[in-house]
Amino acid sequence: MTADLTVKADPVALxxxxxxxxxxxxxxxxxxxxxxxxxxYVIALYGPMVCIYxxxxxxxxxxxxxxxxxxxxxxxxxxxxxxxxxxxxxAFSRSIRLAVVVTIITVVVxxxxxxxxxxxxxxxxxxxxxxxxxxVAPGLVLGIGVGxxxxxxxxxxxxxxxxxxxxxxxxxxxxxxxxxxxMSRLNxxxxxxxxxxxxxxxxxTFLVIIPILAPGLVAVALFGFTLSxxxxxxxxxxxxxxxxxxxxxxxxxxxxxxxxLYALGTVTTLISFIIIGxxxxxxxxIQKRRAVGPGAH
Amino acid sequence: xxxxNGSIExxxxxxxxxxxxxxxxxxxxxxxxxxxxxxxxPSGCGKTTILRMIAGHEDPTHGEILIGGQDVVGxxxxxxxxxxxxxxxxxxxxxxxxxxxxxxxxxxxxxSQERRKAAxxxxxxxxxxxxxxxxxxxLSGGQQQRVALARAAITGPKVLLLDEPLxxxxxxxxxxxxxxxxxxxxxxxxxxxxxxxxxxxxxAIADIVVVMEKGKIKQAGPARDVYDQPQDRYVAEFLGGQNxxxxxxxxxxxxxxxxxxxxxxxxxxPLGVRRTAxxxxxxxxxxxxxxxxxxxxxxxGNSERAKVPSRVRAIEYQGNFVKVILDKVGQDELIAYVxxxxxxxxxxxxxxxxxxxxxxQNARMLA
Numbered sequence: 001m002t003a004d005l006t007v008k009a010d011p012v013a014l015x016x017x018x019x020x021x022x023x024x025x026x027x028x029x030x031x032x033x034x035x036x037x038x039x040x041y042v043i044a045l046y047g048p049m050v051c052i053y054x055x056x057x058x059x060x061x062x063x064x065x066x067x068x069x070x071x072x073x074x075x076x077x078x079x080x081x082x083x084x085x086x087x088x089x090x091a092f093s094r095s096i097r098l099a100v101v102v103t104i105i106t107v108v109v110x111x112x113x114x115x116x117x118x119x120x121x122x123x124x125x126x127x128x129x130x131x132x133x134x135x136v137a138p139g140l141v142l143g144i145g146v147g148x149x150x151x152x153x154x155x156x157x158x159x160x161x162x163x164x165x166x167x168x169x170x171x172x173x174x175x176x177x178x179x180x181x182x183m184s185r186l187n188x189x190x191x192x193x194x195x196x197x198x199x200x201x202x203x204x205t206f207l208v209i210i211p212i213l214a215p216g217l218v219a220v221a222l223f224g225f226t227l228s229x230x231x232x233x234x235x236x237x238x239x240x241x242x243x244x245x246x247x248x249x250x251x252x253x254x255x256x257x258x259x260x261l262y263a264l265g266t267v268t269t270l271i272s273f274i275i276i277g278x279x280x281x282x283x284x285x286i287q288k289r290r291a292v293g294p295g296a297h
Numbered sequence: 298x299x300x301x302n303g304s305i306e307x308x309x310x311x312x313x314x315x316x317x318x319x320x321x322x323x324x325x326x327x328x329x330x331x332x333x334x335x336x337x338x339p340s341g342c343g344k345t346t347i348l349r350m351i352a353g354h355e356d357p358t359h360g361e362i363l364i365g366g367q368d369v370v371g372x373x374x375x376x377x378x379x380x381x382x383x384x385x386x387x388x389x390x391x392x393x394x395x396x397x398x399x400x401x402x403x404x405x406x407x408x409s410q411e412r413r414k415a416a417x418x419x420x421x422x423x424x425x426x427x428x429x430x431x432x433x434x435x436l437s438g439g440q441q442q443r444v445a446l447a448r449a450a451i452t453g454p455k456v457l458l459l460d461e462p463l464x465x466x467x468x469x470x471x472x473x474x475x476x477x478x479x480x481x482x483x484x485x486x487x488x489x490x491x492x493x494x495x496x497x498x499x500x501a502i503a504d505i506v507v508v509m510e511k512g513k514i515k516q517a518g519p520a521r522d523v524y525d526q527p528q529d530r531y532v533a534e535f536l537g538g539q540n541x542x543x544x545x546x547x548x549x550x551x552x553x554x555x556x557x558x559x560x561x562x563x564x565x566x567p568l569g570v571r572r573t574a575x576x577x578x579x580x581x582x583x584x585x586x587x588x589x590x591x592x593x594x595x596x597x598g599n600s601e602r603a604k605v606p607s608r609v610r611a612i613e614y615q616g617n618f619v620k621v622i623l624d625k626v627g628q629d630e631l632i633a634y635v636x637x638x639x640x641x642x643x644x645x646x647x648x649x650x651x652x653x654x655x656x657x658q659n660a661r662m663l664a
Contacts, residue, residue, distance in 0.1 A: 187387065189383045189385060189387035190387050190389060192381075193389075193448075194404075195374065196354070196374045196380060196449075197375075197380070197448070197452070198374070198375040198404050199400075208389055211389075211391045212389070212390060
């Protein structure tokens with residue numbers, strides 16, 4: 001009485017299924033349109049910068065416009081040896097030191113506010129909107145304001161005091177916003193488990209929370225560093241007599257008329273890429289150690 | 298002052314977050330040392346809150362919690378000698394199996410050599426030796442559960458608290474891990490308190506089943522008592538396997554009531570817990586689904602049996618038995634579990650008129 005209910009694969013049905021999925025073969029015409037659009041976009045985005053990098057490798061006869069005149073590293077040497085191009089070395093070291101300080105403060109403060117904002121507290125929405133407010137405030141106006149207040153209070157503007165404050169008004173809200181996204185991955189149960197196993201609040205923070213959030217903290221650090229390293233509008237009126245690198249570049253565009261300006265662009269870009277590369281690879285290393293590698297410690 | 302044994306006493310426990318609604322509403326319970334106790338109830342009934350209060354992750358609004366005879370309200374989890382296994386296990390994702398298990402020793406300042414030795418011994422106990430260097434993300438659900446168990450047990454707690462420990466696993470693994478939990482409880486010789494919303498899980502594993510509803514204990518006792526002798530409609534329906542029927546007492550005959558409703562006539566039920574009931578009262582009674590058998594109407598039957606004429610509404614084959622769903626009796630489901638072999642001797646089909654009957658003494662009054 002047992003009926004055979006299994007159905008044999010029907011060759012006609014198989015053929016029909018294939019016919020319903022034509023994308024397996026050629027791509028639709030929309031693909032080529034969108035691909036062309038994307039290519040144009042990439043050229044518009046990176047073309048101008050690439051022009052500057054190329055022109056920075058000219059030789060002594062080089063000018064500010066195409067065509068290329070010879071190839072050499074002349075203008076890179078010129079950049080660091082000639083006094084007339086300004087204090088590039090000093091500006092560079094100031095910018096790096098400032099960016100490091102900004103990064104440390106940004107990471108520490110955003111981490112702590114991220115922890116604070118996990119619970120509701122009195123006035124939390126007000127604090128949040130105040131923070132967003134400082135993000136949307138025009139940078140130049142904010143810089144003028146900082147300058148004015150310091151002037152009134154008799155504080156002398158310098159890159160390590162007033163400019164630091166002005167930059168933090170920009171990097172902190174960013175850092176906190178990124179931290180919110182990072183914190184959403186943090187499960188309360190981990191902290192509770194740590195407490196259950198006898199960990200103190202400090203032990204929980206340093207042995208559980210920070211290691212788990214490490215990739216996110218690196219991302220916040222990267223944000224803080226790059227935002228500070230090329231910050232211009234807020235720094236312009238608050239840096240005092242000594243320039244940071246973006247200010248130095250800007251003043252060079254006004255009085256330097258040689259490809260050493262382009263050489264400076266190439267060098268600073270290279271440094272940015274190195275920093276981004278280091279950060280991303282350290283995030284990747286952390287993730288990889290967690291995902292694969294039995295025996296990893 | 299340290300807690301020396303795992304007996305637990307809850308005295309008048311109340312928990313309220315907003316001062317109005319009571320999540321836990323006056324719970325009194327005594328759990329002996331080395332018992333396996335299951336809190337059973339739907340989500341939101343307060344069972345997890347009770348667990349968290351025993352664990353020391355929340356404080357009761359009123360009442361006392363005694364562990365090993367000592368009041369532990371206000372003490373840290375470590376001082377209570379309790380350990381908790383979290384619902385999703387909460388394994389630390391950045392630590393490998395060994396470091397996860399050794400975490401409690403690390404925060405106590407135990408040296409790394411000693412820590413490793415203790416952790417490895419525990420790893421062997423839960424049979425994870427070859428996985429000791431893996432990270433949690435590289436383990437299956439069952440393996441993760443064993444790590445969580447080992448991590449909680451390494452400090453030698455007197456009470457292990459398990460919050461829905463099997464809910465993250467698939468069906469087959471759940472049955473397997475159920476046995477493993479039972480084995481671990483016997484091995485460790487400590488009290489286990491296990492929270493679940495799955496009836497089968499609770500009665501399969503527990504010495505004591507505590508059925509909860511809306512912050513109150515409905516019934517607490519050995520698994521078989523709770524399943525076979527539910528006290529009221531809620532417990533009977535929640536544990537399942539019972540037909541709960543409502544009717545009116547027509548007359549009292551000795552220690553039995555004769556009950557009738559629109560669909561039932563002359564159904565005799567021993568008075569049991571409703572000893573004081575009188576004619577005219579509305580009562581609920583329960584009959585186990587596997588105590589109900591079905592007959593064709595032309596066959597008679599003896600008068601010692603209760604009989605309800607009905608009709609087959611649906612049939613579900615369950616393997617070792619057949620679930621026959623009959624027309625409702627008033628608002629109540631009437632279902633018979635007929636053994637597979639019995640059913641297929643003379644199978645019914647949907648729409649057949651049948652007589653559902655059961656031995657008189659198999660019906661139980663509900664409070």
